[in-house]
Amino acid sequence: MARKQVAFVADSLDNAYTFQNALSDMDVDVVAWSSARFEKATAQRFDFDLLIYEISGNVSEVLHRLERVLSSESNACALFVVDEASLSGLCLPTQVKCDFILSGASGAECTARIRQLLWPGNETNVDDYIVVDGMTINLATYQVDVDGSPLDFTYLEYALLAFLASHPGRTYSRDALLSRVWGFDYYGGSRTVDVHVRRIRAKLGPELAQHLETVRGVGYLWNV
Known part of the structure; x- marks a missing residue:
């Protein structure tokens, strides 16, 4: 299975650590950019499977611009990070597979939304399991069992x-x-x-x- 390519775009460090942890356990390669660097890097082509974009400023304008960038790539999807004040006027693009998440969301929620976008219908895959001797750690369901018996952690x-x-x-x-x-x-x-x-x-x-x-x-x- 080819590794997925992810672009993380933000002009602050507010959510960087949470997403770094969420992505570190997935079969993905990540590039991190500022919004200005992203504009230059993707002027000709968007070569990523997933864009995680922390939106600041005019949400509608940013989403409209990103929809133009992403709609040319049939397999590209996006996760938009927005603050609570932006929810009332939030209107997600219709031409792009996308979702949104609130700034400051937990690592577990970030992980779930990313997996849903990158591996729809297959959020639990072989990469979600760590097997050591008789122990199995399920990274998708946060469960551990030994020889088939669950452990209470x-x-x-x-x-x-x-x-x-x-x-x-x-x-x-x-x-x-x-x-x-x-x-x-x-x-x-x-x-x-x-x-x-x-x-x-x-x-x-x-x-x-x-x-x-x-x-x-x-x-x-x-x-x-």
Whole structure:
């Protein structure tokens, strides 16, 4: 399956981190541009499967302009990021497969909307599963089972496990994990990572827990 090509266009960093995390676990290549750079780069042709565009200014004018760019490419689709004040006058293009999402939406919602646009009717595909020994992590449904039996993880326990298992062999510091899993707006101490790791190991059992290694003085890694 060919990797999808995604263009992320924004003139602020308000939603960049959330979309970066959502896209990092998908089979896509991403290019990030400012709106001005996007205009220049796509003056002749739009060579992407999905455009994620954070709209500022006159929403109607921007959507009309983007519809002209996208309608020439039959397979192109778009996800427009808008603020709440723009909803009353929002009128999505009719000639383009598209959707919208509110600025500040959760990572889970961003992921769901992107998958619906890129893989309609097949949001759960082979890339949504991580299989290690008898454990299966379903990245689309946020579920984990071992030998067919579901494990009861809290959301953050699941998110931490899924993140590490999605990046095997890479060591992450506690601060890096807080940033990637908990988010920039989390103000708790880094030891909360240790607490969640202990809980994850206990629920996985001794054999699977061996994959979640402590790197002394640094943090944690998932070793396959």
